Amino acid sequence: MSVGKRLRLPRLTGAGSVLLLTALALLMLVGLPLGYIILQAVFPHWTRGDLSGAFTLFIPTLLDPALLKLLGNTLRLGLVVVAACALLAVPLGALRALTRVPGGALWDVIFLIPFMIPPYIAALSWMLTLQPRGYAQQLTGMEANHFLFSFPGIVFVMVLNVFPVVYFAVSRTMLSVGGRYASAARVCGANKWKTLWRVTLPLSTPGIAASLLLVFALTIEEFGTPAMLGAQAGFYVLVTGIHQRFSDWPIDIPGAAVLSLLLVMLAMGAFYFQHWLVTRRSYISQTGKPAVLERAELGGWKWPVMVLFSTVAFISVVVPILAVLATALTGTLSGGLVLDNLSLRHFEALFANRGGAMQALGTSLSLAVGAALITGVLGALVGYLVVRAQVRGKGLLDLLSLLPNTLPGVVVAVGLILAWNQSHWPIQVYNTSAMLLLAYTCLLLPYPVRYASAAFRQMGESLEAAARVCGAGFLTTFRRILLPALAPSLLVAMLLVFAIASRELVASLMVAPAGMRTVSTFVFGQFEQGSPGVGMAMSAVAIFTTTALLVGLTAFSRKRLAVTG
Amino acid sequence: MVSRRLSGPAMAALTSMLLLATGASAQAQALTVYSAGPDALIERLAADFTEQTGIAVNVFQSTTGQVMARLEAERANPLADVVISASWDSATSLADEGLLHEYLSANANQVPDFLKTDYYVAQGVSALALVWNRNSDSPAPKDWSDLTDAAYANQVTMPDPAQSGAAFELVTGLLTSMGEEGTWSLLEALVDNGMIVPGPNARALNPVLQGAKSVVFGAVDYISLGQQADGEAIDVIFPESGTVIAPRPMMILASTAQPDEAEQFVDFVLSEQGQKRVAESYLMPARDDIDALRPTLGELTLIDVDAEEMNAQRDAILSRFRDVTGHQ
Numbered sequence: 001m002s003v004g005k006r007l008r009l010p011r012l013t014g015a016g017s018v019l020l021l022t023a024l025a026l027l028m029l030v031g032l033p034l035g036y037i038i039l040q041a042v043f044p045h046w047t048r049g050d051l052s053g054a055f056t057l058f059i060p061t062l063l064d065p066a067l068l069k070l071l072g073n074t075l076r077l078g079l080v081v082v083a084a085c086a087l088l089a090v091p092l093g094a095l096r097a098l099t100r101v102p103g104g105a106l107w108d109v110i111f112l113i114p115f116m117i118p119p120y121i122a123a124l125s126w127m128l129t130l131q132p133r134g135y136a137q138q139l140t141g142m143e144a145n146h147f148l149f150s151f152p153g154i155v156f157v158m159v160l161n162v163f164p165v166v167y168f169a170v171s172r173t174m175l176s177v178g179g180r181y182a183s184a185a186r187v188c189g190a191n192k193w194k195t196l197w198r199v200t201l202p203l204s205t206p207g208i209a210a211s212l213l214l215v216f217a218l219t220i221e222e223f224g225t226p227a228m229l230g231a232q233a234g235f236y237v238l239v240t241g242i243h244q245r246f247s248d249w250p251i252d253i254p255g256a257a258v259l260s261l262l263l264v265m266l267a268m269g270a271f272y273f274q275h276w277l278v279t280r281r282s283y284i285s286q287t288g289k290p291a292v293l294e295r296a297e298l299g300g301w302k303w304p305v306m307v308l309f310s311t312v313a314f315i316s317v318v319v320p321i322l323a324v325l326a327t328a329l330t331g332t333l334s335g336g337l338v339l340d341n342l343s344l345r346h347f348e349a350l351f352a353n354r355g356g357a358m359q360a361l362g363t364s365l366s367l368a369v370g371a372a373l374i375t376g377v378l379g380a381l382v383g384y385l386v387v388r389a390q391v392r393g394k395g396l397l398d399l400l401s402l403l404p405n406t407l408p409g410v411v412v413a414v415g416l417i418l419a420w421n422q423s424h425w426p427i428q429v430y431n432t433s434a435m436l437l438l439a440y441t442c443l444l445l446p447y448p449v450r451y452a453s454a455a456f457r458q459m460g461e462s463l464e465a466a467a468r469v470c471g472a473g474f475l476t477t478f479r480r481i482l483l484p485a486l487a488p489s490l491l492v493a494m495l496l497v498f499a500i501a502s503r504e505l506v507a508s509l510m511v512a513p514a515g516m517r518t519v520s521t522f523v524f525g526q527f528e529q530g531s532p533g534v535g536m537a538m539s540a541v542a543i544f545t546t547t548a549l550l551v552g553l554t555a556f557s558r559k560r561l562a563v564t565g
Numbered sequence: 566m567v568s569r570r571l572s573g574p575a576m577a578a579l580t581s582m583l584l585l586a587t588g589a590s591a592q593a594q595a596l597t598v599y600s601a602g603p604d605a606l607i608e609r610l611a612a613d614f615t616e617q618t619g620i621a622v623n624v625f626q627s628t629t630g631q632v633m634a635r636l637e638a639e640r641a642n643p644l645a646d647v648v649i650s651a652s653w654d655s656a657t658s659l660a661d662e663g664l665l666h667e668y669l670s671a672n673a674n675q676v677p678d679f680l681k682t683d684y685y686v687a688q689g690v691s692a693l694a695l696v697w698n699r700n701s702d703s704p705a706p707k708d709w710s711d712l713t714d715a716a717y718a719n720q721v722t723m724p725d726p727a728q729s730g731a732a733f734e735l736v737t738g739l740l741t742s743m744g745e746e747g748t749w750s751l752l753e754a755l756v757d758n759g760m761i762v763p764g765p766n767a768r769a770l771n772p773v774l775q776g777a778k779s780v781v782f783g784a785v786d787y788i789s790l791g792q793q794a795d796g797e798a799i800d801v802i803f804p805e806s807g808t809v810i811a812p813r814p815m816m817i818l819a820s821t822a823q824p825d826e827a828e829q830f831v832d833f834v835l836s837e838q839g840q841k842r843v844a845e846s847y848l849m850p851a852r853d854d855i856d857a858l859r860p861t862l863g864e865l866t867l868i869d870v871d872a873e874e875m876n877a878q879r880d881a882i883l884s885r886f887r888d889v890t891g892h893q
Binding site for chain 2: 047124127128131132133134145227228231232234244246247250251253331332333334335336354355410414417418421422423430431509510512513514515521525526527528529530531532
C-alpha cells in the first residue's frame with residue numbers, strides 16, 4: 001500500500017508540491033506563533049496549562065477608557081507617517097528611476113543606511129543632537145527640544161527611518177514598468193508630466209501601495225521611537241501600552257496579547273484597502289518584450305535635484321551617524337564636544353571584546369544573511385502563490401504573510417516561545433540560535449512577499465505560458481523566467497531584510513538563547529547598564545560593517561546580475 | 566507524505582537551522598542563569614565560577630521585565646536554573662507559587678536576615694538616589710522635596726514606577742515616610758515644576774548626563790556611581806530624609822535538572838570572592854563582612870517599607886501616579 005503511494009508521489013512534484021510546501025512553511029512560521037498568541041489572549045492562564053477564564057480579559061482590557069486614545073493615536077501616527085513617506089519618497093524614487101540623477105546607484109546605497117540604524121538609536125541620536133546642551137547647541141547654539149518631543153517630532157524621526165521602503169519600491173517598480181508605455185504615450189503626444197501622471201505613476205500603483213502598506217504596518221508596531229520620544233511628548237500609542245505590560249513585574253502577557261490583536265485588526269483594515277486598490281484593475285506592464293529604459297536628462301533641474309537628494313541624505317544618514325560617532329568618541333557625555341574629551345576608550349572596551357562584542361557582531365551578520373536567504377526564497381514563492389495560483393484561501397495566506405509586520409516584535413517573540421518551547425517537538429529549536437532565525441524570518445517575511453507579489457502583478461502570464469509550451473516544468477519556469485524578472489525587486493527586499501535582521505532588537509531580547517548575544521541586545525544592554533558610549537561604539541561598528549557588506553554585494557550583483565540601472 | 570520531498574530551498578533552510586541547532590546543543594549540560602542587572606558583573610561571576618568548578622554557565626542578561634517575561638513564556642518547559650532579579654517582589658511571588666527550590670546557602674550566614682529567606686537570598690543591594698549633573702546651573706539638591714524649588718524648573722526627570730521596579734519602591738517609600746497626602750502633593754508640585762517621566766532608569770538618566778536636565782529624582786544608584794567613576798560629571802546624593810533600597814534576589818527554580826550545580830553557583834556568588842565582584846559593580850554586597858566601594862546600609866537613612874501591604878495596592882498606586890503626572 002505504501003509502495004503504491006510512493007509511486008504516485010512524483011506526480012505531485014512541480015507547482016503543486018512546491019506551493020503546498022510554501023503554504024506549510026508559511027503556516028509554521030507565521031500561523032503557529034500567531035495561533036498561540038490568540039490562545040493566550042483567549043485563555044489568560046494558558047501558560048500554566050489552565051483553560052479557565054476564557055475571554056475574561058477582553059472586556060476589561062477593551063473597556064479601558066485610555067484604550068480609545070491609544071488606538072486613535074496609533075492610527076493617526078500610522079496615517080501621517082504614510083502620507084509623509086509618500087510625499088518624500090515617491091518623488092525621490094521616481095526621479096531615481098526615470099531620470100539620470102548624478103550619482104546613480106550611490107544614492108541607493110546611501111538610502112539603505114537609515115534602515116541599518118536601529119530606530120531607537122536614531123531616536124536617541126536625535127535626542128542627543130537636538131535637546132538642550134545637545135550636540136547641535138554645543139556646535140551652533142541651536143536646540144529644538146520642543147519640536148523633537150512632539151507629535152511632528154516623532155513623525156519626523158519615524159519617516160526618516162522608514163522612507164527607504166517606499167523609495168526602493170517606487171524606483172524598482174518604475175524601472176520594471178519600463179519605458180515602453182511611456183514611449184507610447186509620448187508618441188501619442190503626451191508631454192513628460194502627462195506621461196508620468198497618466199501612465200507611469202498609475203501603472204506603478206501596486207508597488208507604491210504595497211510599500212505604503214508596509215510603512216503603515218511598520219509604524220503602528222514600532223516601539224523604539226515612540227518609547228524614546230513619546231513619553232516626553234505625552235504621546236502614547238498601543239505599542240507603548242503593550243510594552244508596559246512586559247516591562248516590570250508582574251508581567252501581563254495575556255493583556256499584551258489582547259492589545260496586539262487590536263494592532264492586527266488595524267493592519268487588516270489597511271491590508272484590505274490596499275488589496276482593493278491593486279486588484280481593481282490590471283497593472284500588467286511586463287510582457288517579456290525587451291524594453292530599454294530611456295532615462296530623461298535632468299538638464300537645468302540637475303542642481304535642484306542634487307540639492308534635494310543631498311538634503312535628504314544629510315538629514316536621514318549624516319546627522320544620526322555623526323551623533324552616534326560623537327557619543328562613541330567622547331570619553332563622557334557630560335564632558336561634551338571638546339578636544340579634551342576625545343577618547344577611544346569605548347572602542348577599546350569593544351575590541352577588548354568586553355561582553356563578547358565581536359561574537360555578537362558575527363552572530364548578527366550570519367543570522368541576517370540566513371534570514372535574507374530564507375525570506376527571499378520563501379517570499380518569492382509566497383508572492384507567486386498569492387498572485388498566480390488558483391487555490392482557495394490564498395487571500396488568507398496573503399494576509400498571513402503581512403501580519404508579522406503588524407505585531408510588535410515582543411509579541412511575536414512570545415508567540416514563538418509558546419509555540420516552540422514544548423517538549424513534544426522532535427527537535428528542540430528553543431534556546432538555540434535557530435530561534436532567532438525563526439523570529440527574523442517570521443518578522444521580516446512581509447518585505448519579500450510584498451515586493452514579490454507587487455512584481456508578479458505587473459508580469460504578464462503569457463511569459464509563463466510560453467515557457468510551458470516550450471516544455472519547461474514549474475521549477476524551470478520559476479528559475480529561468482520568473483526569477484530573473486523578479487530579481488530587482490526581490491534583491492532589494494532581501495537587502496532590507498538583511499539590514500533589519502542585523503539590528504533587530506525587541507524579539508532578539510526575548511528569544512536569544514542564554515549565552516548568545518546579537519549586536520542589538522549588546523547595545524541595549526550597554527544603554528541599560530549606563531554605558532551609552534560603548535553602546536554607540538558598537539552601533540557605529542555594526543552600521544559601518546553592514547554598509548560595507550551591502551556596498552560589496554551591490555557592486556557584485558551589478559556586475560553579475562545587471563540588476564540596477 | 567508530501568513533506569518528504571523537500572524542495573531545494575526548503576532543504577537548505579532546514580539544514581541551516583539544524584546546523585545552528587546542533588551548534589548550541591553541544592553545551593546542553595551547562596548551568597543556565599537568567600540575570601537582571603549589571604552585565605559585566607554576571608559575566609565575571611560566571612567566568613570565575615567556571616574557572617573554580619569546571620561547570621559551564623550560559624548567561625541570559627537583560628532587564629527584570631525581560632527576564633520575568635521570559636520565565637512566564639517558558640512555563641511549559643522552564644530552562645533557567647538560577648534567576649537573579651532586580652525586584653524582591655518577583656521572588657516573593659515565584660516562591661508563593663511554589664516555583665522555587667528551597668535552599669539557604671551556608672555562605673548566607675553573613676547576610677542580614679531581612680535579605681534572605683529559605684527560597685531566595687540577596688545577591689547585592691542597590692539604593693535610590695538623586696543624581697545631579699555638576700555642570701548644571703541648578704544647585705546640588707539635598708532632599709527629595711528640594712526639587713520643587715524654582716531653581717529646578719524643567720530640570721528634573723524621574724524613572725517611571727510602572728516600568729522600573731526600583732522607582733515603584735521609591736514611591737512606596739515616600740508613601741510610608743510622608744503619608745498619602747504628602748507624597749502625592751510632592752509629586753504634583755514636581756510635575757507643576759516641569760518634571761518629566763521619560764521611562765525606565767536609563768532613559769531618565771541620559772538627559773541628565775548630557776545636561777539637557779539637571780537632576781534625576783530616584784535613580785538606581787550603582788549605575789550612576791559607575792558612571793561617576795568613569796568620569797561623568799555627576800554626583801549621587803542620598804537624601805537626608807531617607808531613601809529605599811532595592812535588594813536583588815537570587816533564586817533557584819524548582820524545575821532545575823541540576824540542583825547541585827545551581828546550589829554551588831549560589832554558594833559561589835555569596836562567597837567572599839563572589840561578593841567582592843558584586844562590590845566592584847558599586848552595589849552593596851549582600852554580606853555585611855565585605856567592604857563596599859560606596860555608602861552601605863549602615864550609612865544610609867532608610868525608610869522601612871511594608872512591602873506586602875504596598876504591593877497589595879500596586880495598581881491603585883500606579884494609577885494615582887498616572888493621574889498625577891498626566892501619564893496615559
